[in-house]
Every structure is written in C-alpha cells, then in structure tokens.
Amino acid sequence: MGTDEPTADAGRVADDRLSGLFRDARTRTAAAILAVVVLALSIRLFGLGARVFHWDEGRVGYWILRYAETGVWEYRAVIHGPFFYHVNKYLFGLFGASDFLARVPVAVVSGLLPASAWLFRERLNRVEVVALGVLFALDPIVLYYSRFMRNDVLLAAFMLHALAFYVRLFDTRRPRYLYLGTLLVALAFTTKENVLVYAVTWLGAAALLVDHRLVLAADADDRKEYVVSSLRSLRSGGWLVHAGLAIGLFFAVVIFFYAPRARTTPDPGLWKAFANPGMFPAVIEEATVGSWEKFLGKWGEGNQTAYLDTFEALGRVLWEGGALTLALAAAGFLFDRYRRDRPRDLVAFTFYWGAVTVVGYPVIVENPFPWEVVHAVVPLAVPAAVALGALVTLAANASADGDGLSAALAVLLVLVVVGQTATTAVAASFVHPQDRYLDDAETPNRLVQYGQPAEGLRPTLETIERVIAANDGTDVLWYGSDFYVADESENDDWAAGGGWYDRLPIPWYTELYGADVDSTVEREAVGADPPPIVIARAADREQVGEALDGYRAFEHELTIYGSETVFFVDASSLDDGASAAGSRGSPDTDARM
Known part of the structure; x- marks a missing residue:
C-alpha cells in the first residue's frame, strides 16, 4: 500500500487541478464553445452525401470535373465566384469526387461558425458567447444550406469570421488579426458577387456607430478629439504598413482565384505565366479588371422584378426557417440599446447589418431564391444571442433568489426557443431535405428550391x-x-x-x-x-x-x-x-x- 500512496496523491493533485481549471468561467466557456463546434460539424457532415445534387450543384459540379480534365477555366459571372472550382478540383484530385466531398468545404466553414463566438468574448458575456455558438450551430436556414455546394453560406460565414477577427484586432491591437480578417474577406470575394453588398452594408453600419460615438460625446471639442485621436491611432504603431501588407494579401488571394487557367489553349493562364513571366500583366488584368467588368455586365442592374413580390417570397422563407431568430434579434437589440448606458457596438453593428439585408436584398437579387435569406440570419444571430443569453441569465438569477415561478418561465422560454430551432433544423435538413411539402402534405417546404430533384x-x-x-x-x-x-x-x-x-x-x-x-x-x-x-x-x-x-x-x-x-x-x-x-x-x- 505504501508504494501506491505517491501515485494516489499525484492523481488527487491532477484531479484538483482539473476541477480547478473548469471552475474558471473562461475555461468553461471555451469548453462549451468547443463542444458546440463539434456538434455543429457533426450535424453538417452526417449523411452529407445522402441528398441528390440540386440543379445548381449539378451544373457547377459537372464543370469542376471538366475543368479538372481539361485544365481550362475562366471566370463567368453567371455561375458566381471561383472558390469551388479551384478548391473542389484539388479535393477531388486528392480524395476522389463525390456528393459528400463536394459539400465538405461549406459544411466545415459553416461548422466553425460557433468558434467565431469565442472571438467576441470581450464584447459579449460568457452566456451570450455560448448562446451565439448554439444559434450558429442549430439555425435551420444556416444548417440546411450548409449541406449544399453553394456559395451563400460560404460568403456569410467568411464575412462573419472576418468581422470576428477585426473585432479581436480592436480588442487586442495585435496585427495578426488584421491579416486573418483580410484573408477571410478575400476568400469571401471568391464566392459570390453580392460580397459587395456586404461591403456597403458594413460601411453604413460603421457610419452609424461613429455617429453613436459623436452623439455620446459631450460637446464639439470632445467630438473633435474623438475624430483626431482615431486618426492619430491609425498613424501610430506601424498600422499604415500593416494595412498596406493586408491590402497586398487581399489582392494576392483574389488574383490567384480569379486568374484564368489555360492549360490546353493558347490564351494567357496563371501557371503558364510562371514559365513566361511576360504573361503576368495580362493574367493580372483579367483577374482584376476583366472580372470586375464581367460582374457589372451580369449583376450590375439588380432585381428587375417587383420589389414587394421579391420581399414577400424571401419573407416567407425567413418566416418559416428564421422567425425565432428575427424575434430574438429585435428583442436583443432593444434590450442592449435601452438597458445599458452605452449600447455595445457589436450588437448594434450586426443588427444594422442584418436588418438592412432583410430590407435591401429584394432590391439587388435577380431571383428570390430561398438561400438568399442566409445573408440576414447569420448577422442577426448576434443580437439574437443577447436575447437568449438574457433569458438564461434571468432563469439563473431567479433560481438563485428563490423565485421559482420566474425561473420556471425563463427556463421554459429557453427550451421553447432551442427546442423549436432544433426541431425545425432536423425537419428541414434530415426529415424533408428534398420534399416539396412537410408532414401534412399541404404546408410547402420553402427551404427546398424548385431545382431540387424529388425523393427517390x-x-x-x-x-x-x-x-x-x-x-x-x-x-x-x-x-x-x-x-x-x-x-x-x-x-x-x-x-x-x-x-x-x-x-x-x-x-x-x-x-x-x-x-x-x-x-x-x-x-x-x-x-x-x-x-x-x-x-x-x-x-x-x-x-x-x-x-x-x-x-x-x-x-x-x-x-x-x-x-x-x-x-x-x-x-x-x-x-x-x-x-x-x-x-x-x-x-x-x-x-x-
């Protein structure tokens, strides 16, 4: 027995350290987010290849296979950005083409969305951070289109990840977050042309936040000092150099993806240019100016049909799959705005982003396809998490105070929100992933777009x-x-x-x-x-x-x-x-x- 005592003591010490580690709120929050990420990835990858390809997946998938065979590709605005063409071409070459593998990039990028909640830990409390991770993991609309080889979830996820890195940049002043955020923005530009709408929306939301700060300033001198100090901070610490390098990184990624490939043709191509450097100017021009002109030629006119018809069509999808997110987002925004002396920038920014998307997308989309609503529900998840977190906190505080009725009601609301969200997500992604109607054969399944082959x-x-x-x-x-x-x-x-x-x-x-x-x-x-x-x-x-x-x-x-x-x-x-x-x-x- 005596020889076992040191081992037993060491084990108790390890247990004490481990239990002490998980008594730390920060560590528990990180562990919870990790568990949610595992959940998000699992439900996205489970049976990922079961549903037959949608019409749009079929055409892009076919052309990726042909591109892999011929080595010839150039940007065509009508089929959106080049991300899938290059990424899936390499994936297919390494592991073999399949329905499952074609959808893996979207499933993985989307599955990592809950991890971005951790980057907001200086702006949200720990309950809100976990709530945001859960909403990203289970949102029915995000989950359903995370199991598609389509660009919309990629675009929304890349931009949300980018925002998280930029927020972390402001919180830590560490340049690496500038480069990570810019890399994600560059990747977003390789997915779909409406990334430009994100840029405009972000500028508008940022302008509103600056206005908030100016209004909060006591007088004209304070407002002037705020503007001057903000500009001064940009010049200090080598940030102009970092900004220049980040811009270079952005264009390097864009040029790599948009540059034409011309293996079997006499035209300029990216890989040919390495053997013939004199070809680089033509390749770079086509990847930048040429791509921009093609984009404007196809998508510059926006929606040519009635605004209200498009708004109604997208609104029905949003109501079916994201009604709870909408309600929670509005409640979270108002709760944060009027409960605090100073509303949080992140909550206001994401609410403006999502709200403008809801109202503005019917203006710019060519067709009211259901996946367009992804661009609204992803940013609105942040203020929605504030509302969900407030309910959880209310339940915990009421329980601690011995107010059983308030605690029960708050817990019930949380269970309704999470349960309804999870139920809708399971029904859409696993029970009726390609059915025209839901269980009653009368209620349309609005998440399933017309181009999806029927079951069987x-x-x-x-x-x-x-x-x-x-x-x-x-x-x-x-x-x-x-x-x-x-x-x-x-x-x-x-x-x-x-x-x-x-x-x-x-x-x-x-x-x-x-x-x-x-x-x-x-x-x-x-x-x-x-x-x-x-x-x-x-x-x-x-x-x-x-x-x-x-x-x-x-x-x-x-x-x-x-x-x-x-x-x-x-x-x-x-x-x-x-x-x-x-x-x-x-x-x-x-x-x-």
Whole structure:
C-alpha cells in the first residue's frame, strides 16, 4: 500500500487541478464553445452525401470535373465566384469526387461558425458567447444550406469570421488579426458577387456607430478629439504598413482565384505565366479588371422584378426557417440599446447589418431564391444571442433568489426557443431535405428550391453507376428535344448547348461515373442499337418503351415537380442486386418511384 500512496496523491493533485481549471468561467466557456463546434460539424457532415445534387450543384459540379480534365477555366459571372472550382478540383484530385466531398468545404466553414463566438468574448458575456455558438450551430436556414455546394453560406460565414477577427484586432491591437480578417474577406470575394453588398452594408453600419460615438460625446471639442485621436491611432504603431501588407494579401488571394487557367489553349493562364513571366500583366488584368467588368455586365442592374413580390417570397422563407431568430434579434437589440448606458457596438453593428439585408436584398437579387435569406440570419444571430443569453441569465438569477415561478418561465422560454430551432433544423435538413411539402402534405417546404430533384432518385443513380461500370461504348442516350445537344463537347463550360440544362443534375453523375453520353431526337435511332441506359421525358415513355425490348423503366422528377423523366435500363445489364436497388415495385407498372 505504501508504494501506491505517491501515485494516489499525484492523481488527487491532477484531479484538483482539473476541477480547478473548469471552475474558471473562461475555461468553461471555451469548453462549451468547443463542444458546440463539434456538434455543429457533426450535424453538417452526417449523411452529407445522402441528398441528390440540386440543379445548381449539378451544373457547377459537372464543370469542376471538366475543368479538372481539361485544365481550362475562366471566370463567368453567371455561375458566381471561383472558390469551388479551384478548391473542389484539388479535393477531388486528392480524395476522389463525390456528393459528400463536394459539400465538405461549406459544411466545415459553416461548422466553425460557433468558434467565431469565442472571438467576441470581450464584447459579449460568457452566456451570450455560448448562446451565439448554439444559434450558429442549430439555425435551420444556416444548417440546411450548409449541406449544399453553394456559395451563400460560404460568403456569410467568411464575412462573419472576418468581422470576428477585426473585432479581436480592436480588442487586442495585435496585427495578426488584421491579416486573418483580410484573408477571410478575400476568400469571401471568391464566392459570390453580392460580397459587395456586404461591403456597403458594413460601411453604413460603421457610419452609424461613429455617429453613436459623436452623439455620446459631450460637446464639439470632445467630438473633435474623438475624430483626431482615431486618426492619430491609425498613424501610430506601424498600422499604415500593416494595412498596406493586408491590402497586398487581399489582392494576392483574389488574383490567384480569379486568374484564368489555360492549360490546353493558347490564351494567357496563371501557371503558364510562371514559365513566361511576360504573361503576368495580362493574367493580372483579367483577374482584376476583366472580372470586375464581367460582374457589372451580369449583376450590375439588380432585381428587375417587383420589389414587394421579391420581399414577400424571401419573407416567407425567413418566416418559416428564421422567425425565432428575427424575434430574438429585435428583442436583443432593444434590450442592449435601452438597458445599458452605452449600447455595445457589436450588437448594434450586426443588427444594422442584418436588418438592412432583410430590407435591401429584394432590391439587388435577380431571383428570390430561398438561400438568399442566409445573408440576414447569420448577422442577426448576434443580437439574437443577447436575447437568449438574457433569458438564461434571468432563469439563473431567479433560481438563485428563490423565485421559482420566474425561473420556471425563463427556463421554459429557453427550451421553447432551442427546442423549436432544433426541431425545425432536423425537419428541414434530415426529415424533408428534398420534399416539396412537410408532414401534412399541404404546408410547402420553402427551404427546398424548385431545382431540387424529388425523393427517390438515389437508388436509380446507384443502378446506373453499376451499369455504366460494366459497359463498353456509349452508356447513356438522351432522347427528345428537351435533352438534345448536337455536340456534347459544348457542355464543357457555362454556355452548354441545347437541352443540356434540362438534364441537370444527371450530367454530374454521368460524368462522375465516366459515362459516354450521346443524344438524339430521332425515334428510330433509339431502337437501332440502344445503349444500356436511355433517358426521356415521361411524355415520350410509351413510344420510347416500344423501341426498347427488355428494358426496365424508372420514373423520377429531375426537379421538385413538373419534370417527370423516365430512365430506361437494359434488364440484361442488371443483376439481382442492381434490380432490387433500382426498383420500387413491378418493372411493368407505371408506378412513380
């Protein structure tokens, strides 16, 4: 026993130190944020590849695969920024392309949003910090579009992360946060063109904060001193040098992403310029001036439809997925503004940012697609966390004071908020991720955009993959004017030919499976020497089926509704396993799967 005593004493000392460590409020807060980050990443990565690609994911994914094959890429404003093209190209090259991997960048960047709450620890109390992390992790709209290969969540997350680093810069005066924030802003500029709206919104919110300070100043001399001291602080400590280096970092990132790639063409390209430095001016000009001109040519006119119609469409989505966030944000902003002698800049700034986005986005968006509301709910999470934190604090204080009724009511409100948010998030992202309606088959699922294929397509895609892998020659024949493309090589970039866009998202999968694809509008060509897979509109099902002896038919919607399409698969190419995986019911029936 005596020989065990030192070990036992050491263990008690370690336990005491550990328990002492977690008695520290700062450490407990950090541990809570870490746990929320793990939760956020887990629910974003779980089943990430289960939902079939959306129309938009399909076209971008296809062009990334073609870019990886040809080495040719240039910025096209109509398909937004270059982030996915370059990042996913490298990911696919390292790990192999898949639905899961294509969505990983968005899931990870969004999953790290709760970590940004820790950077606000000088501006928010510890309860508010944790509440903000929870809202970032569970917000239904953010979660749903975090499981998409789309730019909107990336843009919102990059800009929120950037704000967090800039706030930390003001709190610590450490230059590294300037560079980190600027790097995140530069990455935001590689995602989507409405990053410029963020810049304008930030300038407006900052101007309001400066006005707050000037109003709070006692007299004209104090206001003058505030302005002079602010300008003086910029000149001191080498900040002008750091600012210049940060601007250089910004343009280096932008040029790297926007510079054209031209491996198999005679045009200037980024990697070619390293072998021929005289090409750099043309590459840099195209990456900066050329990209700016393309952006203005496509997106400079904003929304050309009625403002109220667009506002109503986006408002319905925001109400379905973010009503609690809106209510909490308004309450948190008012609570912070009128409860304190001096409202907190961070709370006011993010509320202005989110509120202007709600009102202003219907002016600038070309279409009222549901993912646009992401840009409002991300900044509004900060004032919403203030309200949620106030409820938690109220419950704790009431319990400590022996006021059981107040404590119970506050706890109930917190449970309603968190529970409703989590329930909506689970329903949208996991129970009905591609359903047109919710459980009652009458309530529209407004988070699901029209271009999402309806439920049931995945088993047929898995069957098609196996058939393609076992076949030589042409694998897939598209039939009909809706799908016809005279030259399939036209589909390598955004100006894809003919009916290619009506095929989406299937081209992503056929390219992923290495299929040899052709198309025709001649019925006789279908039955002459058909490949193992023929795809046609449901309206042509009967006449195409008559030309295909021994084929099984699987019918699906390529969008959420109104795009009934039939996949004819040669029964002789199906083994028992493929037949079971790809079929629902008898192959001779017209049952929709």
